[in-house]
Amino acid sequence: MKGSSSRRSLKQSGLADSIRAGTWKSARSSRNKVPVSEEMIAGLIELKRTGEEGLMAQLTSQLRELIGSGRIGKGRGLPSSRQLASDLGVSRNTVTYAFEQLAAEGYLAASHGRRPVVTVDGGERIEAAGAATSGVRSGTPRLSPWASKLKQADWPMSYLAQLKPLRPGQGDFREFPNEVWARCLRRSAVRAARRELGSVNRPRLREALAHYLATSRGVRATADQIMILPSAQAALTLIAAVVITQGDEVWVEDPGYPGAAAAFRASGARVTGIRLDEQGMQRMPGVAAPTLIFMTPSHQHPTGRLMSLARRTEFLGMCKPGKTWIVEDDYDGEFHYDSRPVPALQGLDTHGRVFYVGTFSKAMTSDIRLGYLVVPPALVSALEIAQRHIGLIAASHVQEALAEFIADGHFLAHLRRMRRLYHARRDHLVEGLERHLGEVLTAEVPSGGIQLVARLKRGRADQAAVKRLVAAGVETRALSSLALGRPRDHGLLLGFAAWRENEISAAVRTMASCF
Structure with a gap:
C-alpha cells in the first residue's frame, strides 16, 4: 500500500497503532462518536482483499457508517477520489463509484471537479432510525392467521x-428419457422467436392434452377449457381465488392432501374435513352442500381407495350448477395396475360443476412441475383473467417442448x-x-x-x-x-x-x- 502524508500524520500521532491494537474503536464498534478530520478518514477504513465482498462495497459501507454515526459531520468534506484512492491503495474508480453510490443515497453532495461534502446529520438521529429499523428486523415478524397455521402442519415434510x-x-426420475426431453427443449428454444405473442396457455399443448385426457381418462373438454399452470398446487390456488369468498365452507378429505386445505384457507374458506370409508370420501346426508368439495376419487390420497360409481353419482347429485363446485385431483391417475382405470368424475358431469386437476410431476419427473386444469365452461373467461393477474403462468418454451413430447409418442x-x-x-x-x-x-x-x-x-x-x-x-x-x-x-x-x-x-x- 502506498504511503501518504495522512498515513504519516496518523503514525506520528500514534492513532494508527492504537487503531490496529484495538484501543481506538472504529465507527463500526464504538458508541462514543469522536469526530474525525479529513486526514484521519483513510486510517479508519480497513479493506479486505480476500473477502467475498468487493472493495467498492466495503468502502461504501464503511463511509456510510462513519457518516451515519456522526464521525464525519454535515458540511464536512471528504478527501478527493484521487487522494483517498492513493491512501487506501485502490483504483480511483473504486473510490469514485463509492462516492456516487453515497450521493445517490443522499449522504453526499458530489459534483465534477469538487470534493464530496456530507449532506446529512449523523449521530443520534440516524442512530435512532437505524435502531428502530433493526428492531423490526430482529423481532418476530407478524404473520397472517393463515401463515401462522402453516407452521403447525408438516407439509411439505420438514425433512426433505x-x-x-x-x-x-415420488416417481423414478432415473428412468426418465432425459435425452429425448432435452431434444424437445432445444427445438422449442430455437423456435421461440417465431411464436405468436400473448398466449399464456399454448394451443398446441392444450390440444394434445384434450386428446390424451379424452382417450385415457374419459375427460370431456375442449382445448379452450384447459389451462397450463406451474404446478397442480397453482391450479388449486387459482380455483380458490376465483370461486371462494371469505367465510365460504369447503369440504376436503380427512385424512387427505394438506396442500388443498392450505390453498383454500388462504382464500378465507372454512375448511371441514370429511371422514373416509371403504369407498373414499363419505356422503353427508341432510347437510347443505358447501361452496366447494375437494376430492381424489380415482386414487384417494393417501389411502389409495377408489370411489365407487354410486358414491360419485351421489356427490354430483348434491351439487347445484353454479352453487357448488367439485375439484377432482387426479394426481397419479396414469398408473393403474390391477384393472382398467375408472373414468374421471369430470366425465360424468353434464352440468359443468367439476374442475379436473392433473400434473406431469408424477408421470414424468418432479423437475417438470407443470400442472393443468380443466375448467367448467362457464368459468373459463374468469380463470384466464385471474391467471394473468395472479401470475400463475408456465414457461412457454416448456409448454411447447411438452406438446412435442406428447405428439411424438414419447409420453405414452x-x-x-x-x-x-x-x-x-x-x-x-x-x-x-x-x-x-x-x-x-x-x-x-x-x-x-x-x-x-x-x-x-x-x-x-x-x-x-x-x-x-x-x-x-x-x-x-x-x-x-x-x-x-x-x-x-x-x-x-x-x-x-x-x-x-x-x-x-x-x-x-x-x-x-x-x-
Missing part, C-alpha cells in the same frame, strides 16, 4: 433435504414402461413388508398410484415411528399427520415408485431393525 427411500409421492411410451416397473415395485414392497414386518404392519395394496399405506398394529404411535425411520435413513410419512382434526388413523405412507427392488429390500430390512 435429500431424497431417501421410501419417500412417498414412457407411461407404458413405468406402469410395468411401478407395478413390480409395488408388489415387491408388499411382499417385503409381509415377510419382515407382518407382525407390526398391515399393508393396504392399492390398485394403482405410486405409494401405499401400511397400518401399525397394536396402537403404535406412527409419528414416533417416523422419527426413528427417518433417523435410520428411511423416509416415510405418518398417516396421522395428514388428518385435519383429531387423528383416527395411524400408519405409514410409503413410496415405492422411485425405488428399485434392491433399494426397497434394503429399506424394508432397515425398517425391521428399527421396529
Whole structure:
C-alpha cells in the first residue's frame, strides 16, 4: 500500500497503532462518536482483499457508517477520489463509484471537479432510525392467521433435504428419457422467436392434452377449457381465488392432501374435513352442500381407495350448477395396475360443476412441475383473467417442448414402461413388508398410484415411528399427520415408485431393525 502524508500524520500521532491494537474503536464498534478530520478518514477504513465482498462495497459501507454515526459531520468534506484512492491503495474508480453510490443515497453532495461534502446529520438521529429499523428486523415478524397455521402442519415434510427411500409421492426420475426431453427443449428454444405473442396457455399443448385426457381418462373438454399452470398446487390456488369468498365452507378429505386445505384457507374458506370409508370420501346426508368439495376419487390420497360409481353419482347429485363446485385431483391417475382405470368424475358431469386437476410431476419427473386444469365452461373467461393477474403462468418454451413430447409418442411410451416397473415395485414392497414386518404392519395394496399405506398394529404411535425411520435413513410419512382434526388413523405412507427392488429390500430390512 502506498504511503501518504495522512498515513504519516496518523503514525506520528500514534492513532494508527492504537487503531490496529484495538484501543481506538472504529465507527463500526464504538458508541462514543469522536469526530474525525479529513486526514484521519483513510486510517479508519480497513479493506479486505480476500473477502467475498468487493472493495467498492466495503468502502461504501464503511463511509456510510462513519457518516451515519456522526464521525464525519454535515458540511464536512471528504478527501478527493484521487487522494483517498492513493491512501487506501485502490483504483480511483473504486473510490469514485463509492462516492456516487453515497450521493445517490443522499449522504453526499458530489459534483465534477469538487470534493464530496456530507449532506446529512449523523449521530443520534440516524442512530435512532437505524435502531428502530433493526428492531423490526430482529423481532418476530407478524404473520397472517393463515401463515401462522402453516407452521403447525408438516407439509411439505420438514425433512426433505435429500431424497431417501421410501419417500412417498415420488416417481423414478432415473428412468426418465432425459435425452429425448432435452431434444424437445432445444427445438422449442430455437423456435421461440417465431411464436405468436400473448398466449399464456399454448394451443398446441392444450390440444394434445384434450386428446390424451379424452382417450385415457374419459375427460370431456375442449382445448379452450384447459389451462397450463406451474404446478397442480397453482391450479388449486387459482380455483380458490376465483370461486371462494371469505367465510365460504369447503369440504376436503380427512385424512387427505394438506396442500388443498392450505390453498383454500388462504382464500378465507372454512375448511371441514370429511371422514373416509371403504369407498373414499363419505356422503353427508341432510347437510347443505358447501361452496366447494375437494376430492381424489380415482386414487384417494393417501389411502389409495377408489370411489365407487354410486358414491360419485351421489356427490354430483348434491351439487347445484353454479352453487357448488367439485375439484377432482387426479394426481397419479396414469398408473393403474390391477384393472382398467375408472373414468374421471369430470366425465360424468353434464352440468359443468367439476374442475379436473392433473400434473406431469408424477408421470414424468418432479423437475417438470407443470400442472393443468380443466375448467367448467362457464368459468373459463374468469380463470384466464385471474391467471394473468395472479401470475400463475408456465414457461412457454416448456409448454411447447411438452406438446412435442406428447405428439411424438414419447409420453405414452414412457407411461407404458413405468406402469410395468411401478407395478413390480409395488408388489415387491408388499411382499417385503409381509415377510419382515407382518407382525407390526398391515399393508393396504392399492390398485394403482405410486405409494401405499401400511397400518401399525397394536396402537403404535406412527409419528414416533417416523422419527426413528427417518433417523435410520428411511423416509416415510405418518398417516396421522395428514388428518385435519383429531387423528383416527395411524400408519405409514410409503413410496415405492422411485425405488428399485434392491433399494426397497434394503429399506424394508432397515425398517425391521428399527421396529
